[in-house]
Amino acid sequence: MATAIDIGDADNIHPPNKQEVGRRLSLCADRVAHGLPVLSSGPRVKNISFEGEDVRVRFDRVGEGLRGEGDWVSGFAVAGEDRQFYWAHARIEGKDTVVLSSERVSNPVSVHYAWAGDPFFANLRNSDGLPAEPFRTDEWLPYEQTLE
Known part of the structure; x- marks a missing residue:
């Protein structure tokens, strides 16, 4: 699977940049079918810890480290x-x-990343520029949650 968010x-389920989709799929094939040691996909959640007002999300498949747009990372919401749900302030700490945190959520219990029909705002990547996979930590039904 290749992430192409x-x-x-x-407005169109078919990505216009098919060459990049093909390149990402070929990276997956190189790793899976040929056993090559390539970074074939973007960051994926390894573990999450809820620590009072903060949430730490640790990723694997980061290559040389996580990246955003400069120091700015977006696409995370906490509840x-x-x-x-409220948009979260996100900062990269270390490599992975x-x-x-959010000033509106004093004790977070759930996290969403790029959890939308069009997650154009999500910008977390690994050092090779591959985007992080969307995720959520809860199983709440849509009518049980809102985003502000």
Whole structure:
């Protein structure tokens, strides 16, 4: 599977940049079918720890390290027990960790990343420029949550 959330079009399910989709799929084939030691996909959640007001999200498949747009990382939302999601402040810590917080959520219990029909705002990547996979940590039904 190749993640292509960063090269899609909100109005068309078929990505216009098919060459990049093919390149990413060929990286996967190099790793899976040929056993080559290549970084074939973007960051994937390794573990998450909820630490009071902060959430630490640790990733694997980061290559030389995580990247955003400069120091700015976007696309994360956190929620407390009330299941109300708010955009999170996110900062990269070290090579493989993103620390999240929101002044509107004092005790986060759930995280979403790029969890939208068109996650154009999500910008977390590995050192090879491959985008992080969307994820969520809860199993709440859509009507049980909102995003502000």
